[in-house]
Amino acid sequence: MEEGQNEAWSSERDRGGEREKAGIGGVKARGSRGHKRKRRKSKHDYQERYKWQELRNNLELMIVEQRDIYGLTYSLIKRLESHGVFNEDRHGYAIKPMIYAITPTFTRPVQKAELTRLSQTFLHLPNLHWIVVEDAESKTKLVTQLLENSGLIYTHLAAATPPNYKLGRNDANWKKPRGVEQRNTALRWLRDNHQTNDKGIVFFADDDNTYSIKLFHEMEKIKKVGVWPVGLVGGLMVEKPICDNSTNKIIGFNAAWKPERPFPLDMAGFAINLRLLINKKDVLFSYDVQGGYQESEILSQIVTRDELEPLADCCTKVYVWHTRTEPPQLNVEQLLIKKGFMVLVINVSAASSNSNGPPALERMHSVPQTQVSRLKEQNSF
Numbered sequence: 001m002e003e004g005q006n007e008a009w010s011s012e013r014d015r016g017g018e019r020e021k022a023g024i025g026g027v028k029a030r031g032s033r034g035h036k037r038k039r040r041k042s043k044h045d046y047q048e049r050y051k052w053q054e055l056r057n058n059l060e061l062m063i064v065e066q067r068d069i070y071g072l073t074y075s076l077i078k079r080l081e082s083h084g085v086f087n088e089d090r091h092g093y094a095i096k097p098m099i100y101a102i103t104p105t106f107t108r109p110v111q112k113a114e115l116t117r118l119s120q121t122f123l124h125l126p127n128l129h130w131i132v133v134e135d136a137e138s139k140t141k142l143v144t145q146l147l148e149n150s151g152l153i154y155t156h157l158a159a160a161t162p163p164n165y166k167l168g169r170n171d172a173n174w175k176k177p178r179g180v181e182q183r184n185t186a187l188r189w190l191r192d193n194h195q196t197n198d199k200g201i202v203f204f205a206d207d208d209n210t211y212s213i214k215l216f217h218e219m220e221k222i223k224k225v226g227v228w229p230v231g232l233v234g235g236l237m238v239e240k241p242i243c244d245n246s247t248n249k250i251i252g253f254n255a256a257w258k259p260e261r262p263f264p265l266d267m268a269g270f271a272i273n274l275r276l277l278i279n280k281k282d283v284l285f286s287y288d289v290q291g292g293y294q295e296s297e298i299l300s301q302i303v304t305r306d307e308l309e310p311l312a313d314c315c316t317k318v319y320v321w322h323t324r325t326e327p328p329q330l331n332v333e334q335l336l337i338k339k340g341f342m343v344l345v346i347n348v349s350a351a352s353s354n355s356n357g358p359p360a361l362e363r364m365h366s367v368p369q370t371q372v373s374r375l376k377e378q379n380s381f
Contacts, residue, residue: 096127096220097200113325184284
């Protein structure tokens with residue numbers, strides 16, 4: 001009897017042990033399934049991020065292709081127009097002339113900021129072609145990338161000012177003529193790429209000015225040479241042509257700086273019909289004129305005072321201001337450069353783009369001057 005009971009207890013103990021083992025195994029199995037679910041979720045999240053990144057890359061590529069197609073389409077339209085295929089659009093409105101904005105520029109700390117501000121204004125003008133000419137032997141990466149990302153129709157050129165005409169470190173701005181080489185390079189490009197009957201307006205848009213969009217709408221009216229007031233220039237709040245309301249003719253100029261000039265205007269105070277510049281192929285800016293006479297030099301080869309066309313409500317409205325950016329104080333950076341270091345601001349937000357927290361701040365690093373050339377190849381300053 002006792003033997004039978006012992007056997008029953010032993011059998012029950014064995015079954016209990018088996019159940020216990022099965023329970024532990026079940027927990028392990030459930031834990032394994034949980035890890036698998038986490039791995040699947042992680043893989044799914046990665047696939048989702050990859051899918052969205054791929055979509056973003058495709059969209060960026062599409063934008064670039066669309067911009068290229070737009071440029072080619074516009075070029076084709078202009079060629080058809082030059083051959084007289086059409087003179088009006090399908091709604092019966094006259095096609096607006098293309099405005100060619102010529103901008104000389106040179107490397108300096110505020111260059112990117114100045115060009116960015118200018119490009120944001122130009123984005124509002126579908127009939128604008130930006131011609132940017134760098135004062136350099138070759139085009140820089142900074143300006144190249146800025147133009148590629150601008151969304152504008154543009155032409156990028158480079159023309160270095162001859163060494164004997166470059167301003168010295170301590171020279172005043174008026175000491176030597178500036179922008180001559182760059183503006184002449186742009187004029188030659190226009191002549192090489194346009195015919196005598198092409199419609200257009202040429203405007204010299206320096207990168208240290210501020211422009212109202214209304215100014216460019218005024219330019220569309222120009223038949224020969226249009227003129228208008230310029231704010232904050234020549235020691236005056238407004239330097240401007242004086243217009244006779246009854247005749248709509250220019251009868252004088254409100255200018256304090258060298259008022260005896262044939263055309264006492266700022267470079268931002270006039271624009272020229274493209275056909276005049278195409279027909280008069282020898283019209284260029286010159287190094288052989290005294291300071292402040294560049295505007296008079298080119299205008300005197302094209303028009304007389306009587307032929308000037310007053311715009312901006314008979315020269316009573318100001319749509320452009322000479323707002324040269326104040327040079328930034330970079331004393332700390334200059335000190336580090338003297339010690340053989342270059343300060344770089346590195347944006348590390350990209351490294352934390354997958355996090356849900358606030359964007360990462362920019363960090364300042366000082367690196368040896370010997371590494372600057374290598375870093376410049378990888379970054380746009």
